[in-house]
Amino acid sequence: MTGNLTRLKVASLGAVAVALAACGGEPLGPIPYGNSPTPPLQLLGGYRSPEDPCQLTGETPLTIDYLDDAADLVGCPTGSEAEASLRATHGVEKLAQIGGSSLYSIPRR
Template sequence: MKLFAPVIIPAVAFSLVAGCDMGKPTHTPTTNVTDLPLMGGYRTPADECEKLGENELTINYLDHTADLVGCPEGYEGLGVFQVDTGGVEVARINGWVLFSIPRGT
């Protein structure tokens, strides 16, 4: 019986860990490569639409009363995003649709 325990305990522990799916990320990074200053998901950290910072590509669209947000052009939820946030499309740059979203909505 003493020989059985050292063999069984590691085998059970290994089988428990082997069933875990530890390799999948919780956030799928966007595949768009851009010079836009992406600042992370707008509504949630995993949101495909990201708040944008200031640089030479965004300076003309920034407004102190609104957030500037970019969504990938291929994002299926563009229309829903625009309706839900009240965003107004202001530009399309490097495969991103830029929205000005009034603060407080």
């Protein structure tokens, strides 16, 4: 009986190994925003006005390292006029780019 059980275990392990080998190939890339279970940025509303494309950005796993209790984290559409205006007005450098948004930390004065 023990021999049959051992052969069953070996056969099961072999089947698992074959199944795992079949899963090989190219690694999965990043999940596109449209299919992501949660959006990459939590946008909380216009930064300089309600219609401002640059928006106050909240905490997510992707932004947590950029948050500062003495500054606002702002996300602007990358390459937009709103982004250029924000940079010129506040003299800030881009912290990161996540999806189509560039992140900036703007000190509260």
